[in-house]
Each structure stands twice: as structure tokens, then as C-alpha cells.
Amino acid sequence: MPNNEVDPTARVDYPARVSALATSSQDGPPPDAILISAASNIRYLSGFTGSNALLLVTRGGATLFTDPRYAIQAAQECPFPARIEKGPLIQAVSRALKTSKLRRLAFERNRMGFDAWETLKRAVPPSCNLLPVNSAVERLRMRKSxxxxxxxxxxxxxxxxxxxxxxxxxxxxxxxxxxxxxxxxxxxxxxxxxxxxxxxxxxxxxxxxxxxxxxxxxxxxxxxxxxxxxxxxxxxxxxxxxxxxxxxxxxxxxxxxxxxxxxxxxxxxxxxxxxxxxxxxxxxxxxxxxxxxxxxxxxxxxxxxxxxxxxxxxxxxxxxxxxxxxxxxxxxxxxxxxxxxxxxxxxxxxxxxxxxxxxxxxxxxxxxx
Missing domain, CATH: 3.90.230.10 (Creatinase/methionine aminopeptidase superfamily)
Incomplete structure (x- = not known):
């Protein structure tokens, strides 16, 4: 294959990256889940390159949330289950969280906008604590394979x-x-x-x-x-x-x-x-x-x-x-x-x-x- 045609999905173990994030220590015990909102971090963890997505990472894997424009692309690029939503993605994630039993949900404080944070805060059950984390994925990304x-x-x-x-x-x-x-x-x-x-x-x-x-x-x-x-x-x-x-x-x-x-x-x-x-x-x-x-x-x-x-x-x-x-x-x-x-x-x-x-x-x- 010519040098300028390297397959960008070659030899990337996305489940291993997700597992490393899910078990990484932030400022205490690992959270039950972490919501990834930065496009570059979503790409690093899942391979998905679309412009509109959220990735919910748990210790058991990950779920990608995106819109119908990217249904085919998500299936081609992402090894994790994808939920195709027609409305705002943060609201779709919020609906999914209402029936969850999460106790500790982390989010990217340096990447998430205030409106999205407010929506998330209103949606999580009272028993779930929102944990702001800074550069959690970026720390993993520093060391290149x-x-x-x-x-x-x-x-x-x-x-x-x-x-x-x-x-x-x-x-x-x-x-x-x-x-x-x-x-x-x-x-x-x-x-x-x-x-x-x-x-x-x-x-x-x-x-x-x-x-x-x-x-x-x-x-x-x-x-x-x-x-x-x-x-x-x-x-x-x-x-x-x-x-x-x-x-x-x-x-x-x-x-x-x-x-x-x-x-x-x-x-x-x-x-x-x-x-x-x-x-x-x-x-x-x-x-x-x-x-x-x-x-x-x-x-x-x-x-x-x-x-x-x-x-x-x-x-x-x-x-x-x-x-x-x-x-x-x-x-x-x-x-x-x-x-x-x-x-x-x-x-x-x-x-x-x-x-x-x-x-x-x-x-x-x-x-x-």
C-alpha cells in the first residue's frame, strides 16, 4: 500500500482503550461511567469520525450516540453499539440514564458546554453523583502507540x-x-x-x-x-x-x-x-x-x-x-x-x-x- 494510503483503522484496539479509560484512576475510585463529548476523544476511543456524537463509556464497554446522518458511518467505523437519535444527543443520553443504576457518572469538564451540563444534571437520578474530570482521555492519548x-x-x-x-x-x-x-x-x-x-x-x-x-x-x-x-x-x-x-x-x-x-x-x-x-x-x-x-x-x-x-x-x-x-x-x-x-x-x-x-x-x- 502506498505511504499516503495507510488504513487509519489498522491495528487499533478500541475496546482496550475504552477499558483503560474505564479503569483509570481520576481523583478517587473509577466512576461507573464517563460521558465523552470531545470529538477527538470519541475518535480515539471508538474510531468514529462524525461531527455529532457522544460516547458513554462503562466498565462493560461503550455506547455511541449519534444522529441519522451517521447511521451507516457509525456501523462502519465504531465497534460498539450505536444509538441513532433524531433529537439533541444530550437529551437522548439523559433519557438512557434515567433508568440506570449509576452511582458515579463522570463528564469532561474541559469539553462539555454549560447547557449540556445543565441538561445532564437535571436528568441523572438523585442517587447519581456527577463527577467533573479534566483531560482523562487526553492523558491516555499522550503516549502514542x-x-x-x-x-x-x-x-x-x-x-x-x-x-x-x-x-x-x-x-x-x-x-x-x-x-x-x-x-x-x-x-x-x-x-x-x-x-x-x-x-x-x-x-x-x-x-x-x-x-x-x-x-x-x-x-x-x-x-x-x-x-x-x-x-x-x-x-x-x-x-x-x-x-x-x-x-x-x-x-x-x-x-x-x-x-x-x-x-x-x-x-x-x-x-x-x-x-x-x-x-x-x-x-x-x-x-x-x-x-x-x-x-x-x-x-x-x-x-x-x-x-x-x-x-x-x-x-x-x-x-x-x-x-x-x-x-x-x-x-x-x-x-x-x-x-x-x-x-x-x-x-x-x-x-x-x-x-x-x-x-x-x-x-x-x-x-x-
Whole structure:
């Protein structure tokens, strides 16, 4: 099978994932059931990819609630029983709960809206306690299986291939939005399902905006060009940033670029099982501070990714999470100056038993366009 046609349902043991969640310890004894409302968590636990669903997980398995638009899809994707409902799903779940003997029902406090919570609260029997849990599924998702790592690798390689093809069509004077559209087009052609986020193309002083949106401004010569892009493939995200210079790079740009690259490499060198996420962040921050750019580094060093572009853990100054083999994270230090521009270099890496592997194949050598 070609690399861009990996079966996204291959070798996924959804009942094992559901069992791991049902028996996991939150802030006390495991609940009798947990109601999953986040689409990414429902996909992780059941394989269902529809846009409207709830998943009720118990120690005996799971039940999917969705609407008639997804009846065929649910039967194809989800190994658990599906209830096809025509009205609001939270009300359907509530009706099912009224006859249950649940004593402890957990729900995703960081994912459920207030209206849905109120409906649920009114529906549960008086003997049932509602337990808010935070990131219960996300904690399981942090450690990727070998198959998940391979899907992310596919996405990363597609992302890099798209940048390489798009830059062959680059010319000075292109608009930021034009280059962003070319990147998205090449990404789709290379096998991506969709961008993982709105592609960032920012030139000149606008590159000092870490989350700049492409505009109709022209990419002129004698300016830096920052591109931050990602793709979803097989449902899994990739993320990469490269900063180039249009024309011959001046000394100031080269100095900044060298400092950011050294910071990124220092952080990558720190990644290994047993190290805290904060220590990885500190490794990058220490290099930039020693280079005189500490105050220009205004965000965290990275984040986890997988079924979502931003997942735990956050690679930041106060993040206590200990890195484990199987984590997939980004390493992306950057420095930004309002009247000049910004430089960020980002790779996706997977934590191994002894360190980490850089999945991103795109070169980090300074590029002059």
C-alpha cells in the first residue's frame, strides 16, 4: 500500500482503550461511567469520525450516540453499539440514564458546554453523583502507540513534501496569501486530508507575530519569511516552522537564526524519558538568554500533537509532566522583534526509549531565496 494510503483503522484496539479509560484512576475510585463529548476523544476511543456524537463509556464497554446522518458511518467505523437519535444527543443520553443504576457518572469538564451540563444534571437520578474530570482521555492519548507514531510520521513527511513543492513556485513579489494557498494546495496533492491549522505565511516585520495570518501583502526582497504549516493525514497532525530570507541575509538575521537553531537543538538534545517538560523548555530558554534574546522568546518551547494539533503536554516553564517514550511533541523556540521580524524553527519529534527521533525531514540550514 502506498505511504499516503495507510488504513487509519489498522491495528487499533478500541475496546482496550475504552477499558483503560474505564479503569483509570481520576481523583478517587473509577466512576461507573464517563460521558465523552470531545470529538477527538470519541475518535480515539471508538474510531468514529462524525461531527455529532457522544460516547458513554462503562466498565462493560461503550455506547455511541449519534444522529441519522451517521447511521451507516457509525456501523462502519465504531465497534460498539450505536444509538441513532433524531433529537439533541444530550437529551437522548439523559433519557438512557434515567433508568440506570449509576452511582458515579463522570463528564469532561474541559469539553462539555454549560447547557449540556445543565441538561445532564437535571436528568441523572438523585442517587447519581456527577463527577467533573479534566483531560482523562487526553492523558491516555499522550503516549502514542507505534501505529500512531507511523501515522504522524506520514503526516510529517507529507507536510515537508508540500513545503518543498510550494517553494519551487515561490518568487519575490508573491503575496503571503498566494504562497499560503500554494502550500495548502500542495499539501492536499501530497496526501493530506486538510491543513492542521490556518497556514502561517508572514514576511518582513509581520513575522514578529507568532500567529500571523496571511495577508495580501507582497513578500518583498530583503525580508525574512516565516512559514508555519501542518497537515492532517490518517487523522493525525504534523507541525513545522521554517524561517527563510528573501535575498542575501544580513548579519543581524544570521545572528538571530544561529541563536534560535542552537536553542532548538539544545532542547531536542534534552528530550528523553524521565525528563520534565519544564527542563526541555529551560534548555532552549537558556541558550536564547545567553545570546541576549531571552526577552524576545515570548511563548513556550512546544506542545504535544496527535489527533489534535495542540495536545498535552505543554513544553513550558512550569509544566511538571515527565516525558515518556511514545510522546510526540514539537520543539519550536523563536525570537520576535516588532520593527524587524521574527524567527522560529520547529520540528516534530517522538520520544524513544533512549532519547528522541526528529521526524521532520526538512533541512534547518539557513535558506536564502
Amino acid at each position: 507505534p501505529q500512531e507514531v507511523e501515522w504522524i510520521r506520514e503526516s510529517v513527511e507529507t507536510n515537508s513534501r508540500a513545503l518543498r513543492r510550494a517553494m519551487k513556485r515561490f518568487r519575490a513579489g508573491m503575496r503571503e496569501s498566494e504562497l499560503a494557498a500554494e502550500i495548502d494546495y500542495q499539501s492536499r496533492r501530497a496526501g493530506a486530508e486538510m491543513p492542521a491549522f490556518e497556514t502561517i505565511v508572514a514576511a518582513g516585520p509581520r513575522s514578529a507575530l507568532p500567529h500571523a495570518r496571511p495577508t495580501h501583502a507582497k513578500i518583498e526582497t530583503k525580508a525574512m519569511l516565516l512559514i508555519d504549516m501542518g497537515a492532517f493525514q490518517n487523522g493525525y497532525a504534523s507541525d513545522m516552522t521554517r524561517t527563510m530570507f528573501v535575498g542575501k541575509a544580513p548579519k543581524r538575521f544570521k545572528t538571530m537564526y544561529r541563536a534560535v537553531l542552537e536553542a532548538q537543538l539544545a532542547a531536542i538534545d534534552t528530550v528523553r524519558p524521565g525528563v520534565s517538560a519544564a527542563k526541555v523548555d529551560l534548555a532552549a530558554r537558556a541558550v536564547l538568554e545567553s545570546s541576549g534574546f531571552g526577552d524576545a522568546f515570548v511563548h513556550s518551547t512546544g506542545h504535544g500533537l496527535g489527533l489534535e494539533i495542540h495536545e498535552p503536554p505543554r513544553i513550558g516553564k512550569k509544566e511538571k509532566t515527565v516525558v515518556e517514550a511514545g510522546f510526540v511533541i514539537t520543539i519550536e523556540p523563536g525570537v520576535y522583534f516588532e520593527d524587524y521580524g521574527g524567527i522560529r524553527i520547529e520540528d516534530t519529534v517522538v520520544v524513544t526509549d533512549t532519547g528522541c527521533e526528529i521526524l521532520t525531514p526538512t533541512s534547518k540550514e539557513l535558506v536564502e531565496l
